[in-house]
Amino acid sequence: MQVMHGTRRYWSGVGLVVVLLFSALLTARPVMFVAAAMIGASLVAYQYAFVHGLSHTVNELVVEEVIDSESVATDETTTVMLRVDDRAGASLALTIESQPPVGARITGERTVNLSVDDPGNYTSFEATWPVTGTFQFDQPHLAVRDRYGLFYDRVPIDTRNSPTITVEPRGPQEMHIGRGGNRIEATYGEHESEEFGSGLEPDVLREYTAEDSADRIDWKTTARMNEPYVREYEENTDRKTVVLMDTRACMTEGPSGETKLDYARQVGMALADSAHSFNDPLGLYVITDAGLTTRMRPTAQRSQYVSIRERIRDLVPDADADPETATLARTPSAIHRASTQLTDRSAFATRLRPYFDTSRTQLQRIDRDPLFRTVRSHVKPLQGSIWTAIITDDTHRAELREAVLLARRGNGRVLVFLAPSVLFESRGLSDVDEAYERYLEFEEFRRQLAQLDRVSAFEIGPDDRIDTVLTSGAQMHHASQQTPTTAASSTNPEPDSTPEPTPSPNANPNPNP
Amino acid sequence: MSTDTIGSNPDTDADGDVRTDTDSNTEDALSSPLAVTSWRSPWVWVVGLAGLAIVGGGLWLAAGVGGLIATAAIGLCWYLLSGLYAVAVGHATLLLFTANTVTPRLTLPPEVLIAEGGLVVLLIVPALDTNVPGQFIGAFIVTLTTLLGLAVAAYWWSTRLWVAAGVLIGAFAVVSYGLYRYELVRLGLIEDKTETI
Numbered sequence: 001m002q003v004m005h006g007t008r009r010y011w012s013g014v015g016l017v018v019v020l021l022f023s024a025l026l027t028a029r030p031v032m033f034v035a036a037a038m039i040g041a042s043l044v045a046y047q048y049a050f051v052h053g054l055s056h057t058v059n060e061l062v063v064e065e066v067i068d069s070e071s072v073a074t075d076e077t078t079t080v081m082l083r084v085d086d087r088a089g090a091s092l093a094l095t096i097e098s099q100p101p102v103g104a105r106i107t108g109e110r111t112v113n114l115s116v117d118d119p120g121n122y123t124s125f126e127a128t129w130p131v132t133g134t135f136q137f138d139q140p141h142l143a144v145r146d147r148y149g150l151f152y153d154r155v156p157i158d159t160r161n162s163p164t165i166t167v168e169p170r171g172p173q174e175m176h177i178g179r180g181g182n183r184i185e186a187t188y189g190e191h192e193s194e195e196f197g198s199g200l201e202p203d204v205l206r207e208y209t210a211e212d213s214a215d216r217i218d219w220k221t222t223a224r225m226n227e228p229y230v231r232e233y234e235e236n237t238d239r240k241t242v243v244l245m246d247t248r249a250c251m252t253e254g255p256s257g258e259t260k261l262d263y264a265r266q267v268g269m270a271l272a273d274s275a276h277s278f279n280d281p282l283g284l285y286v287i288t289d290a291g292l293t294t295r296m297r298p299t300a301q302r303s304q305y306v307s308i309r310e311r312i313r314d315l316v317p318d319a320d321a322d323p324e325t326a327t328l329a330r331t332p333s334a335i336h337r338a339s340t341q342l343t344d345r346s347a348f349a350t351r352l353r354p355y356f357d358t359s360r361t362q363l364q365r366i367d368r369d370p371l372f373r374t375v376r377s378h379v380k381p382l383q384g385s386i387w388t389a390i391i392t393d394d395t396h397r398a399e400l401r402e403a404v405l406l407a408r409r410g411n412g413r414v415l416v417f418l419a420p421s422v423l424f425e426s427r428g429l430s431d432v433d434e435a436y437e438r439y440l441e442f443e444e445f446r447r448q449l450a451q452l453d454r455v456s457a458f459e460i461g462p463d464d465r466i467d468t469v470l471t472s473g474a475q476m477h478h479a480s481q482q483t484p485t486t487a488a489s490s491t492n493p494e495p496d497s498t499p500e501p502t503p504s505p506n507a508n509p510n511p512n513p
Numbered sequence: 514m515s516t517d518t519i520g521s522n523p524d525t526d527a528d529g530d531v532r533t534d535t536d537s538n539t540e541d542a543l544s545s546p547l548a549v550t551s552w553r554s555p556w557v558w559v560v561g562l563a564g565l566a567i568v569g570g571g572l573w574l575a576a577g578v579g580g581l582i583a584t585a586a587i588g589l590c591w592y593l594l595s596g597l598y599a600v601a602v603g604h605a606t607l608l609l610f611t612a613n614t615v616t617p618r619l620t621l622p623p624e625v626l627i628a629e630g631g632l633v634v635l636l637i638v639p640a641l642d643t644n645v646p647g648q649f650i651g652a653f654i655v656t657l658t659t660l661l662g663l664a665v666a667a668y669w670w671s672t673r674l675w676v677a678a679g680v681l682i683g684a685f686a687v688v689s690y691g692l693y694r695y696e697l698v699r700l701g702l703i704e705d706k707t708e709t710i
Binding site for chain 2: 004013017021022025028032034035039041042043044046048056058153
């Protein structure tokens with residue numbers, strides 16, 4: 001906060017007072033006291049007039065600050081207009097300066113000058129936004145100086161509106177969400193509870209039983225059938241949705257602006273928007289290599305949607321940790337089962353036991369996996385039917401599979417969005433044939449997940465790369481394999497592409513079919 | 514009419530550095546022009562000259578032709594600088610011309626009182642250029658009365674001039690600071706540091 005300052009002229013006047021007082025002491029003449037008192041009183045009168053004029057001006061000043069867009073992508077430019085009208089017509093010289101957020105790059109004049117002859121004025125300037133986030137303009141500052149040059153002041157001033165702008169990260173240009181290379185479009189609709197109750201949508205008629213309340217009898221049907229009938233209504237419910245965002249180091253793979261996390265972020269924000277549009281309780285858990293860093297239990301409050309969206313938007317990868325690339329072929333339960341059977345001292349058991357000891361280590365690693373631990377500790381204890389959306393990649397396959405199995409508890413459904421590592425690695429698609437084979441491995445894993453009960457698995461990634469893998473890669477692969485009979489089916493690894501509802505970042509998707 | 518302009522060149526900032534088109538918004542100082550004018554309304558000229566004439570009358574009574582020459586010097590100060598300097602110069606000449614008549618007693622001869630009246634007019638005439646001339650004059654009179662009253666009281670109490678001088682400058686500081694605090698309150702710039710339990 002800046003406050004009233006005296007200028008050099010003012011302090012010269014104060015100096016005069018002091019000099020006159022000294023001269024009064026030196027000459028012992030009271031007339032110099034009178035001079036000092038007169039000048040001092042004059043300075044006070046000037047100060048009073050300044051304060052009075054300033055407060056009157058602040059009360060009568062109308063300041064409007066308008067921004068042409070409240071949501072932009074990074075490095076985009078917006079136009080800001082600052083309009084000021086001095087209804088008081090103050091005799092002070094006024095300058096009003098806009099106070100954009102520090103992160104903005106400003107081009108143009110952001111100050112408006114007013115005078116007695118020009119009580120209303122405006123300026124417009126351009127602001128470029130290189131940093132993502134939500135930014136609010138500070139109050140404009142009013143700089144004022146009295147006409148005699150004795151005082152100046154700089155104070156924040158209220159505006160009719162305080163512009164706020166949301167800067168979104170630039171998302172990947174070509175977003176693909178689908179299965180086996182087939183893009184899946186979004187679908188929308190009310191989600192049904194699959195339970196009957198006292199909702200609004202009539203569903204079935206059944207005969208009245210003693211357990212039913214009399215007010216549930218459908219009298220028209222009863223009159224028509226000569227038997228008491230009850231009409232069941234479908235119960236509309238809110239669906240709890242939990243989003244698990246993986247931000248581990250493995251999610252940093254990919255070109256700048258098109259990493260796995262960039263694609264995951266788009267899906268996560270689309271899920272948040274979708275849940276918001278349906279007022280579904282929404283929760284968010286952010287996983288890093290160090291463990292869980294964000295825990296937002298599912299609620300349907302507006303502030304929760306906004307917070308989750310902002311949190312997802314501002315996600316940065318946990319780049320300090322080393323990405324683990326090891327995968328497991330067996331599930332922990334299978335490892336446990338097999339190892340417990342090797343209890344005898346036969347040569348067979350002795351030979352195999354070391355391998356399962358290794359698997360025990362892997363089992364322990366799964367137990368330490370941040371995603372698995374998050375599901376076990378935070379998602380599994382949640383009450384009611386939960387839709388769990390896991391947005392990750394295919395690096396930690398065994399751990400992911402276990403986490404998915406755990407997240408299915410109750411009537412919950414699991415949506416898994418997987419970024420295939422082969423599409424993001426730095427060496428790219430230099431060897432298309434190899435990339436194709438690795439994509440098939442990924443697709444096999446995705447299908448294994450999708451075949452689990454109440455689990456849907458989707459791939460996310462750059463559309464052009466998937467096309468490259470599935471066309472050029474398939475041709476080269478089959479040319480080298482010389483097995484044309486399988487080419488057609490390989491191009492579409494999952495022929496039973498029954499459209500399942502899935503989020504699409506381009507169309508405000510809904511995880512709820 | 515002449516106008517002094519502070520930092521009026523739009524291509525330079527307050528320090529005179531050339532500004533670029535793309536400007537960071539982190540700078541703190543306002544760079545736009547803030548006009549300070551020495552323009553005076555016709556009534557200020559009329560009343561000011563009348564005050565100057567009163568000063569001239571007092572000084573002529575005190576020193577004859579020399580007083581008129583001193584009045585011209587006072588008028589020049591008022592025209593070129595401000596009423597503050599005119600008052601300072603005026604009292605310096607009063608000190609010279611009335612050396613034989615003004616004593617350390619707290620009384621002033623009539624010619625000095627006349628000149629003082631003219632100097633007061635020079636001091637308060639800028640009130641005509643403000644939106645609140647009455648309040649300006651009122652603030653001046655109240656403050657002048659307070660300062661002089663406190664100084665006289667201090668002199669009577671202590672019979673020492675330096676005590677009176679200290680009281681006068683101290684009272685001036687208190688009044689100025691009080692106005693400063695008053696401004697903060699009027700503009701709502703007081704930060705509430707009260708902790709809610």
